[in-house]
Amino acid sequence: xxxxxxxxxxxxxxxxxxxxxxxxxxxxxxxxxxxxxxxxxxxxxxxxxxxxxxxxxxxxxxxxxxxxxxxxxxxxxxxxxxxxxxxxxxxxxxxxxxxxxxxxxxxxxxxxxxxxxxxxxxxxxxxxxxxxxxxxxxxxxxxxxxxxxxxxxxxxxxxxxxxxxxxxxxxxxxxxxxxxxxxxxxxxxxxxxxxxxxxxxxxxxxxxxxxxxxxxxxxxxxxxxxxxxxxxxxxxxxxxxxxxxxxxxxxxxxxxxxxxxxxxxxxxxxxxxxxxxxxxxxxxxxxxxxxxxxxxxxxxxxxxxxxxxxxxxxxxxxxxxxxxxxxxxxxxxxxxxxxxxxxxxxxxxxxxxxxxxxxxxxxxxxxxxxxxxxxxxxxxxxxxxxxxxxxxxxxxxxxxxxxxxxxxxxxxxxxxxxxxxxxxxxxxxxxxxxxxxxxxxxxxxxxxxxxxxxxxxxxxxxxxxxxxxxxxxxxxxxxxxxxxxxxxxxxxxxxxxxxxxxxxxxxxxxxxxxx
Numbered sequence: 001x002x003x004x005x006x007x008x009x010x011x012x013x014x015x016x017x018x019x020x021x022x023x024x025x026x027x028x029x030x031x032x033x034x035x036x037x038x039x040x041x042x043x044x045x046x047x048x049x050x051x052x053x054x055x056x057x058x059x060x061x062x063x064x065x066x067x068x069x070x071x072x073x074x075x076x077x078x079x080x081x082x083x084x085x086x087x088x089x090x091x092x093x094x095x096x097x098x099x100x101x102x103x104x105x106x107x108x109x110x111x112x113x114x115x116x117x118x119x120x121x122x123x124x125x126x127x128x129x130x131x132x133x134x135x136x137x138x139x140x141x142x143x144x145x146x147x148x149x150x151x152x153x154x155x156x157x158x159x160x161x162x163x164x165x166x167x168x169x170x171x172x173x174x175x176x177x178x179x180x181x182x183x184x185x186x187x188x189x190x191x192x193x194x195x196x197x198x199x200x201x202x203x204x205x206x207x208x209x210x211x212x213x214x215x216x217x218x219x220x221x222x223x224x225x226x227x228x229x230x231x232x233x234x235x236x237x238x239x240x241x242x243x244x245x246x247x248x249x250x251x252x253x254x255x256x257x258x259x260x261x262x263x264x265x266x267x268x269x270x271x272x273x274x275x276x277x278x279x280x281x282x283x284x285x286x287x288x289x290x291x292x293x294x295x296x297x298x299x300x301x302x303x304x305x306x307x308x309x310x311x312x313x314x315x316x317x318x319x320x321x322x323x324x325x326x327x328x329x330x331x332x333x334x335x336x337x338x339x340x341x342x343x344x345x346x347x348x349x350x351x352x353x354x355x356x357x358x359x360x361x362x363x364x365x366x367x368x369x370x371x372x373x374x375x376x377x378x379x380x381x382x383x384x385x386x387x388x389x390x391x392x393x394x395x396x397x398x399x400x401x402x403x404x405x406x407x408x409x410x411x412x413x414x415x416x417x418x419x420x421x422x423x424x425x426x427x428x429x430x431x432x433x434x435x436x437x438x439x440x441x442x443x444x445x446x447x448x449x450x451x452x453x454x455x456x457x458x459x460x461x462x463x464x465x466x467x468x469x470x471x472x473x474x475x476x477x478x479x480x481x482x483x484x485x486x487x488x489x490x491x492x493x494x495x496x497x498x499x500x501x502x503x504x505x506x507x508x509x510x511x512x513x514x515x
Contacts, residue, residue, distance in 0.1 A: 034214040034512050036493065037235065039227045041242040043195050043220035047180035049167030050122045050129045055412050059504040060198055060218060065167025065183035066207075068096050068115065068149075073499050075265070075317060075415045077161055081110070081168060081184065081207075091156030091455055096164075098147045102207045104170055105188035112143035117171035119151075127175055133432060134163055137452075156453040158460055159418035186211045186508040196220060212495060212511040224365070231257065237490045238510075241483070241502055244366070245303030251488045258493075261305065264485040265314045265500045268306075268410040270359075270374065270478040275438045276405050278355055283341035285475040287334040289327055291381050297373050298481050301366070305486060309479035311468045312411065312419055316500060318457060319417040321465035324472050334381045345382050354382035359406040361387065362395045370408060370480075400430045402438060408480075413501040417464045421448040424467070424476065439476035 044057035049065050052058050070080040079085065082096040102110040119141045122129045137157040142150045153160060169181040180189055186208065187200035198218040202211040219236060221227040228247045230236045232254060243251070252259040270292070272279040279285060294308045310327065313320040335345075343354040359374065361367045368389055375385040385406075390398065399407050411419070422428050425448050428435040444467055451463035471477070485498045492513040496506050 035217065036213045036215070036237055036507070036510055036512065037217045037219060038238045038240075038507070039230060039236040039242065040218055040220045041227070042222055044198065044218075046177055047189070047198070048176040049169065049183075050118070050127065050131060051175065053130050055502075056220075058413075059502075060200070061167055061183075062185075062504045063187045063211075063216070063507050064180070064185045064189060064200060065169075066102075066185045067166050067168060068098075068164040069161060070165055070505065071415055071499065071501060071503060073497070075500065077165070080165075081115070082164075085161075085164075087455075091158070091453070092153045094151040094153075094160060094164075096149050096151075098149065099207055100147060102184055103205050104184050105182040105203055106170075107205075108170055108182070110168065110170075110184050111146040112149040113146075114171045115149045115168050116141045116143040117173075118166065118168045121169075121173070121175075122166070129175075131166070156455070158452055158454055159416050162416040162418070187216060190215065209508075211508045216507060231488060231490070234490060237493050238496070238507075239488045240498070240504070241486055243486055243488055245301070245305045248305065248486050248488060249303055256491050258489055258491050260487045260489075260496075260498065262485045262498050263314065263316050263500055264483055264502060265317060265414040266410055266412045266483050266502060267309050267312055267314065267414060268370075268408070268480040268483065269309070269312075270406060270408050270480060271437045272476060273402060273405050273437055274440070274476060275402065278343075278357070279405060281341045282474065283337040284343070284355070285478075287337040287341070287381060288378060288383070289475050289478045290330045290334040290337070291377050291383075292374060292478060292480070293329055293377055294327075294480055295329075297370070301369055301373060302481065302483065306481035306483045309482045310472065311479060312414060312423065312477075313417060313464075313468070314414070314482045314500070317414070317417070319461040319464040321468040323465075324468060327472075327478075331380055338381060338383075343382075353384035356384045356386065357405050358386045358388050359408065360395060360398060360404045361389055361408055362392050363389050367408065374408070399436050402430075402436065407436075410483075413503065415501050417460065418448075418452065420444075420464060420467050421452065424448070424471065437476050439474070441470060441474060444470055 040056050042056055044060055045054045046052055047057055047061060049061050052061050066081050068082045069077040072078045081098055083099055085096045087094050098112055104110055121127050123132055123135055137153045137155060139152045139154045144150055167183055173181040186203055186206045188203045190199040190201045192198050199215060201215045221230060224244050231239055248259055251257050272285055274280050298306045310324045311320055338354055345354055346352040359371055361371045371387045375387060378385045398404055422433045424435060424439050424444050426440040426445050429438055430436060447463045447467050451460045454460045485502055487498055493510060494513055495509045495511045
């Protein structure tokens with residue numbers, strides 16, 4: 001077989017041989033009658049669920065690993081490894097009862113000790129998991145017997161159950177970089193060819209219904225054009241979301257291809273660094289918000305496959321505020337706001353700007369087109385926006401460390417509203433969270449803290465809706481759009497029902513019809 005990751009082939013040879021002996025690794029040949037080939041926008045990072053943070057790795061993990069709970073299509077949680085779960089009256093103890101007879105991909109039985117180990121290793125400072133911060137409320141996790149596990153919290157945390165979708169790994173598994181640890185999901189990792197493919201095959205001892213296909217080949221194809229052509233040729237069978245909008249419209253009329261669209265919860269946004277003297281002024285942020293032509297952007301760059309956003313949460317979310325003030329485009333009002341902020345037009349209709357700003361973005365061609373669209377809009381109110389493009393690692397590092405004035409990104413898989421705490425609480429400036437714009441508002445902090453302690457969704461929703469109203473006034477973000485979930489598939493691929501979060505969980509339900 002080919003080495004799992006070429007660049008460190010020799011140093012990992014022994015480990016590779018062990019994995020192949022237990023899971024039957026083989027090359028990544030494609031074309032089997034009961035095989036699904038999925039195109040990916042890039043190759044995943046680490047697949048160990050304790051470290052998987054990029055969207056591609058997390059999507060693959062959704063079919064390889066099983067957690068205590070799993071997300072459903074209504075943005076709620078269902079039992080997975082657990083058969084039942086409960087929370088104490090004081091909100092401090094969560095008890096889970098596990099299924100009997102669950103085995104990992106290597107044949108080991110899964111017990112409560114494996115669950116406890118997974119969470120304790122994630123919290124271990126020596127492991128340095130990027131997901132450790134999500135468990136700061138956890139005081140301890142205890143396996144009561146083989147089929148019962150208890151989580152004790154330091155304080156009530158209503159969003160704690162969302163952390164229980166984490167994939168469980170066998171007790172004693174050290175951090176895995178090259179070779180992902182065994183899981184207990186419907187598919188197990190068969191082979192990895194660095195930068196190219198991840199192949200998984202059906203786990204015949206899976207506790208749920210057997211997967212509908214024998215193998216899935218995940219192929220990394222960074223080029224949008226090549227990815228679409230491969231679908232048209234039939235060398236890949238399935239794409240979800242990584243499809244240029246114009247191509248999606250064309251594919252919908254192409255023989256042998258079916259395109260499905262549905263509502264989604266992802267949100268694209270423009271963020272400000274509120275430590276910047278100009279952008280710290282609320283009038284400047286609102287002027288920019290009133291100038292961005294979101295409807296035109298969606299129409300021209302997204303081919304209408306999105307809806308304007310007014311919050312982190314999509315309108316289909318149970319905690320979305322229904323009464324947020326509309327952000328209508330008004331260039332005249334925007335110029336007035338800049339005047340009020342002391343940014344006068346230096347030469348009337350001449351070329352000199354009122355203000356120069358920089359927007360950082362990745363080298364992704366679509367993201368660059370979005371940046372150019374925004375720059376053209378802001379030019380109309382006398383703001384000269386310079387576009388700075390970087391490879392992903394440099395770009396994201398700068399964002400995390402606050403080296404920006406503005407940047408544009410997209411939150412994916414938005415389901416639990418505790419995201420407001422991570423993104424806008426003043427204590428969540430990186431590296432302790434995702435408040436990258438350095439936003440500070442005492443009322444938002446208080447409401448986000450209170451929402452964590454409430455047990456019923458109605459009370460939580462009221463707190464989150466008030467947060468959304470405050471953010472609509474302060475504008476630390478300009479929400480741009482909620483993209484639709486777009487799936488393009490060969491017509492012999494059936495049974496896939498998308499999740500609004502873009503999860504790959506439903507790949508286990510796919511069937512391949514006779515071709």
